Amino acid sequence: ALEAKEAGIEFKNVTFKYTPEKTILKNVSFSVPPGKTVALVGPSGSGKSTIMKLLFRFYDVDSGSILVNGVDIKSDITQQSLRSIIGVVPQDTVLFNQTIKYNIQYGRIGAADADIIEAAKGADIHDRIMTFAQQYETTVGERGLRLSGGEKQRVAIARTLLKAPAIILLDEATSALDTHTERNIQESLNKMCVNRTTVVVAHRLSTIINADEILVVKDGEIVERGRHMDL
Ligand code: ATP
Numbered sequence: 001a002l003e004a005k006e007a008g009i010e011f012k013n014v015t016f017k018y019t020p021e022k023t024i025l026k027n028v029s030f031s032v033p034p035g036k037t038v039a040l041v042g043p044s045g046s047g048k049s050t051i052m053k054l055l056f057r058f059y060d061v062d063s064g065s066i067l068v069n070g071v072d073i074k075s076d077i078t079q080q081s082l083r084s085i086i087g088v089v090p091q092d093t094v095l096f097n098q099t100i101k102y103n104i105q106y107g108r109i110g111a112a113d114a115d116i117i118e119a120a121k122g123a124d125i126h127d128r129i130m131t132f133a134q135q136y137e138t139t140v141g142e143r144g145l146r147l148s149g150g151e152k153q154r155v156a157i158a159r160t161l162l163k164a165p166a167i168i169l170l171d172e173a174t175s176a177l178d179t180h181t182e183r184n185i186q187e188s189l190n191k192m193c194v195n196r197t198t199v200v201v202a203h204r205l206s207t208i209i210n211a212d213e214i215l216v217v218k219d220g221e222i223v224e225r226g227r228h229m230d231l
């Protein structure tokens with residue numbers, strides 16, 4: 001079974017295709033030691049999100065293997081067990097037509113209110129929630145209160161903080177946020193990723209500078225790797 005506290009990641013010669021005609025990832029190998037952060041950068045369509053999807057096991061690799069804590073995710077653990085130790089913060093968060101509270105505790109029904117509030121504070125969204133008439137019971141999403149892109153992402157960060165996963169997969173938003181929101185989100189993200197094994201598709205220079213290793217992905221291959229100052 002997986003030890004939920006610390007988890008290293010290893011990609012070993014991974015190849016993958018969505019369709020038989022086109023190989024998307026070619027011989028991708030890298031590792032992320034427990035608690036470290038690897039940033040994926042590269043052109044649109046190069047395969048960055050695909051790497052994340054394979055790690056969350058939306059698809060299985062065609063050849064090679066992906067290990068989490070030394071365990072092959074394709075054959076040696078259940079998808080459920082894998083996903084229980086991974087938190088995902090997508091590029092564009094879609095919230096459920098449910099209360100803020102539901103959206104934060106998603107997957108952890110029965111979480112203590114105090115923990116939900118602590119997570120919301122960590123994501124810097126608590127004060128905003130308290131301005132709504134129904135506070136944590138406010139319905140959000142398509143048929144409820146509309147939140148901005150930055151606010152939605154902070155709800156996703158709060159959800160991830162509450163889950164406290166060993167691994168975080170973060171697809172940074174490309175959309176421009178105002179400088180103030182940007183800085184707040186960045187602080188929340190930094191807090192979230194401290195001591196957690198993180199794979200981030202990075203667009204922000206600050207994320208790239210802070211990463212322990214940067215992988216440059218091009219046409220499904222890692223063409224360069226190193227620290228920011230080396231590249
Ligand atoms: P971006 O920076 O634009 O998000 P990316 O590096 O994340 O790009 P991927 O989403 O990994 O790129 O896509 C890599 C390649 O796989 C692209 O050529 C894309 O068209 C293709 N692709 C992605 N998803 C699918 C899918 N579900 N079915 C078929 N092809 C796909």
Ligand code: MG
Nearest residue numbers: 048049050201
């Ligand atoms: Mg992508």
